[in-house]
Every structure is written in structure tokens, then in C-alpha cells.
Amino acid sequence: MRLLECEAKEIYARYGIPIPKGVRVKAGEKIPDLAGIGPELVLKAQVEVGGRGKAGGILPATPADAARVAEELFRKEIRGVPVREILIEEKLPIRHEYYLSILVDRSTRQPLILFAEAGGVDIEQAAKETPGAVRRVTISPLLSDVPPFALRDLLGGRVKEFGPVVNRLWKVFREKDAMLAEVNPLVTTDRGVFAADAKLIVDDNALGRQGITVNRDLTPREREAESHGFSYVELDGNIGVIGNGAGLTMATLDLIQYYGGAAANFLDVGGGADQERVKHAVRLVAGRPGVSVILVNLLGGITRCDDVARGILDAGVPQTVMVRLAGTNEEEGKKILDGRGYPMFATMDEAVKAAVEAGA
Numbered sequence: 096m097r098l099l100e101c102e103a104k105e106i107y108a109r110y111g112i113p114i115p116k117g118v119r120v121k122a123g124e125k126i127p128d129l130a131g132i133g134p135e136l137v138l139k140a141q142v143e144v145g146g147r148g149k150a151g152g153i154l155p156a157t158p159a160d161a162a163r164v165a166e167e168l169f170r171k172e173i174r175g176v177p178v179r180e181i182l183i184e185e186k187l188p189i190r191h192e193y194y195l196s197i198l199v200d201r202s203t204r205q206p207l208i209l210f211a212e213a214g215g216v217d218i219e220q221a222a223k224e225t226p227g228a229v230r231r232v233t234i235s236p237l238l239s240d241v242p243p244f245a246l247r248d249l250l251g252g253r254v255k256e257f258g259p260v261v262n263r264l265w266k267v268f269r270e271k272d273a274m275l276a277e278v279n280p281l282v283t284t285d286r287g288v289f290a291a292d293a294k295l296i297v298d299d300n301a302l303g304r305q306g307i308t309v310n311r312d313l314t315p316r317e318r319e320a321e322s323h324g325f326s327y328v329e330l331d332g333n334i335g336v337i338g339n340g341a342g343l344t345m346a347t348l349d350l351i352q353y354y355g356g357a358a359a360n361f362l363d364v365g366g367g368a369d370q371e372r373v374k375h376a377v378r379l380v381a382g383r384p385g386v387s388v389i390l391v392n393l394l395g396g397i398t399r400c401d402d403v404a405r406g407i408l409d410a411g412v413p414q415t416v417m418v419r420l421a422g423t424n425e426e427e428g429k430k431i432l433d434g435r436g437y438p439m440f441a442t443m444d445e446a447v448k449a450a451v452e453a454g455a
């Protein structure tokens with residue numbers, strides 16, 4: 096789950112990473128006295144999207160006009176996301192902007208620390224245009240400190256200046272179960288080094304350990320699916336997919352792609368799904384806007400096909416539900432759905448083809 100900049104900064108500060116003075120203000124709240132923050136301010140929209148600055152999500156202000164500028168910012172949508180909270184910060188007298196981040200590198204399956212002299216808003220561009228602009232160091236997740244040799248590889252002659260910040264960010268990364276801990280820009284000023292921006296993504300599998308009870312990155316439908324214990328993912332196509340078991344569900348998606356179709360979402364009901372679970376599953380998948388046809392591909396084992404059939408009937412969704420049932424109580428299941436407008440198929444291949452055609 097991605098934290099807001101202000102949340103990430105509060106964590107960074109607790110780990111000794113200097114952050115600018117600032118206050119959080121929610122929509123509708125009164126702006127507090129800003130005299131103690133500074134003569135020049137920046138107002139930053141707290142939205143979980145990148146490139147806010149370029150999208151108009153960061154506005155300069157003074158304590159005198161901050162209320163008016165805040166109102167302007169609250170009326171905006173930043174890349175489609177409404178602004179519900181802003182961070183009012185002192186405007187730092189920036190000397191230079193650097194880039195620092197720690198992430199899980201999938202290819203080495205280890206944490207990777209990145210540092211660039213040219214930080215700010217266009218780091219991806221800089222990395223592409225100037226090979227070597229971003230320095231990288233792989234580090235064992237077991238180390239509690241970044242070793243001096245790694246700091247030298249990463250920071251060159253700037254170990255004294257940035258070494259402590261790198262080590263503190265490393266501590267954040269480890270203790271917060273982060274997938275990404277980023278500071279872009281990491282800035283230098285007359286008063287030292289500051290994290291001018293902060294991005295922290297906590298591993299979804301560690302939310303419980305981190306005391307995060309609600310995953311805000313999930314859509315309401317994804318959250319409902321989670322509460323039922325379904326694996327559920329939203330995509331951009333028009334075919335709703337229900338399967339049991341990750342293997343069968345993935346194979347179904349592959350076959351849809353193969354026949355030129357596109358799934359709108361997919362749901363894995365898991366093992367031993369009963370009538371009630373199947374009903375919830377079908378309704379959940381059908382409820383996503385843009386789902387024009389539903390494909391149920393279930394293999395009866397502990398799951399009984401007659402239960403599945405009753406669940407599909409109970410759901411009573413408006414879309415056509417294409418069904419492929421095989422395994423335990425297959426005949427009973429087919430009898431229940433027979434003649435009621437649920438096209439049934441003997442093989443997965445036929446079922447997928449029909450769903451793709453129906454959805455085209």
C-alpha cells in the first residue's frame with residue numbers, strides 16, 4: 096500500500112531523516128497559524144500519484160494567501176484523483192536536488208539502493224538519456240547497516256554528506272516492510288540535507304504486521320473480495336472470470352488472451368467453494384462496470400458442481416453466464432442449470448471461445 100507523502104515524511108522524521116517544517120490540512124478544516132512555518136510556503140496535494148508537481152499539485156504561497164491557494168488546490172483533481180488533504184510546508188532554499196531510493200529488485204530478489212546526482216521530477220528521463228546517471232548497489236536484506244564500501248560505490252565523494260541519510264532510509268525500508276522507500280528530491284540547503292518529497296510503499300503482505308487494517312489502494316470491490324477471502328483482481332476488458340485455484344484461473348486468462356478477448360476482472364473462489372460463496376463471487380464479478388459476459392470455469396473436487404450451479408442461479412445477474420463445470424456432481428450441476436439460459440460447455444476451450452465471441 097502506498098502511503099501519502101505526509102505519512103511517509105512523519106515516518107522518515109522518526110528515523111532521523113530531516114524533513115521540512117509543515118502541517119497537514121484536510122478539506123474543510125481551518126488553516127492553522129502558519130507564521131512558525133516560514134515566510135514562503137509550498138502547498139502540496141496529498142494524492143497517491145506520481146508527478147504531482149507537473150500536474151499542478153504543488154503551489155507556492157505565503158502565510159497571507161495560503162488559505163486562498165489551499166482552496167484552489169482542494170478544488171483540483173490531480174491526474175483524476177480528488178485532493179482531500181494538503182501538506183503546507185516551508186519553502187526550502189534548495190541548492191541542489193538529488194535522487195535516493197531503496198526498492199526490491201525482482202531480478203536479484205534483493206534490495207537495491209539507487210542514487211543520482213540529478214534528482215527532481217525527471218529521474219526516469221535522466222536515467223534513460225545518461226547511462227550511469229543513476230548509481231546502484233545491491234544489498235543483503237539481512238544487513239542492519241549499509242556497509243561503508245557500498246556507501247562509497249553509491250555516493251562516491253558524498254559519503255559524509257549523505258551516508259547517514261542512506262542508512263536511516265535503509266532502517267525505514269527494513270522496519271516498515273517496504274517495497275519502495277524513495278526520496279525525490281533529496282535536497283541540499285544552507286541548513287543541511289532534507290527529504291523534500293517522500294514515497295513509501297508497504298508490502299501488502301505485511302500490512303497486518305505494520306498495524307495497517309485497511310488497504311487504501313484497493314477498490315471497494317477488491318476490499319469486499321478480500322473480506323470473503325477471494326483472490327480478486329481488476330483488469331480493463333469486458334469478460335468477468337471466475338475460476339477455482341490459481342492455476343486454472345490463470346490458464347483461463349491465458350486462453351482468453353489467446354482467442355483475442357480481454358478479461359474485465361478475475362476471481363479465484365479458492366478450494367471447497369459452497370453455494371453461498373459462489374453466489375457472492377458471481378455478484379461481485381458482475382458488479383464491475385464494463386463486464387458484458389461472465390465465464391465460470393470451475394473444477395469440482397471438494398467443490399461440488401451442484402452447489403456451484405445453485406450459487407450461479409442464486410446470483411441471478413443480468414449478464415450471460417457461460418459455464419464450464421467438470422468433476423464432482425457434474426451431472427447434477429448441469430441439470431440444475433439446463434434450460435435456464437446458462438450456456439454450458441464440456442471443455443474450457445469451447446467455453447472461452449464462446450465467451451470471447453459473446454463479448455466481442
Ligand code: GDP
Binds near residue numbers: 148187188192
Ligand atoms: P512530485 O512532483 O510529486 O514528485 O513532487 P515533489 O515534492 O518532488 O516536488 C516536485 C518539485 O517541486 C521538486 O523537485 C522541487 O523542484 C519543487 N519543490 C518541492 N518542494 C519544494 C520546496 O520546499 N522548495 C523549493 N524551492 N522547491 C520545492
Ligand code: MN
Binds near residue numbers: 292
Ligand atoms: Mn518527487
